[in-house]
Amino acid sequence: MPRLLPVVQTPVGEALCCAPLTGTPISAEQAQELAVRLKALADPARLRLLSLLLASDGQEACTCDLTEPLGLSQPTVTHHLSKLLEAGMVSARRRGVWTYYKVDPAALAALATVISPATRQ
Numbered sequence: 001m002p003r004l005l006p007v008v009q010t011p012v013g014e015a016l017c018c019a020p021l022t023g024t025p026i027s028a029e030q031a032q033e034l035a036v037r038l039k040a041l042a043d044p045a046r047l048r049l050l051s052l053l054l055a056s057d058g059q060e061a062c063t064c065d066l067t068e069p070l071g072l073s074q075p076t077v078t079h080h081l082s083k084l085l086e087a088g089m090v091s092a093r094r095r096g097v098w099t100y101y102k103v104d105p106a107a108l109a110a111l112a113t114v115i116s117p118a119t120r121q
Contacts, residue, residue, distance in 0.1 A: 037111055040087030045070060045080050053090065053103045060102035062095075 026034070040046060052066055053059055067077050081101050084090045089108065090101045 034114065037087045037089070040083045040089060041111075043080065043083075045072060045076075046084055049077070049080055049084065049101075050089065050103065050108075053101060058102070059105070060100050062098045062100050064098060066101075 041050070048070055049066060052069055053061055056065075063074060063077055063081065066081075067074050070077060072080075078099075081090065081092070081099075085092055085101070088104060089111075090103055093100050093102070
C-alpha cells in the first residue's frame, strides 16, 4: 500500500508579508518571507503548474492530472506543488487517495501588489 502524506492547509486570505515595496522599506524579516514566495515561483515547472491550475476548471486539479502535461514524475510534481503550498500560492485538499491543489488568487494578487511599482501608498 502506498504511503499517504498528510495534507497541510495554508490559511486562505492570509496577509502577505508586507506593504508594497514602493511604500516604506521592508524589514529583513519581511524580505526573507517575500523571498520565500518569489523563490517558489522562480522555477519553470512551478510556473507551468500555476498556469495549468489557473487554466483548469475551478483553478483546481489533481496531482494525477498534472504529471503528463508537465512530463514529470508524480513525486517531482508533488515536490513542486509542496513548494507552492508552503509559499501560500495554492491550497491542498485530500479526496480519497488523491490530493487536489487549488490556486489562491488572493495570494497571487497580494504578491503582485507588493512588487508593483504602481501601488504607491
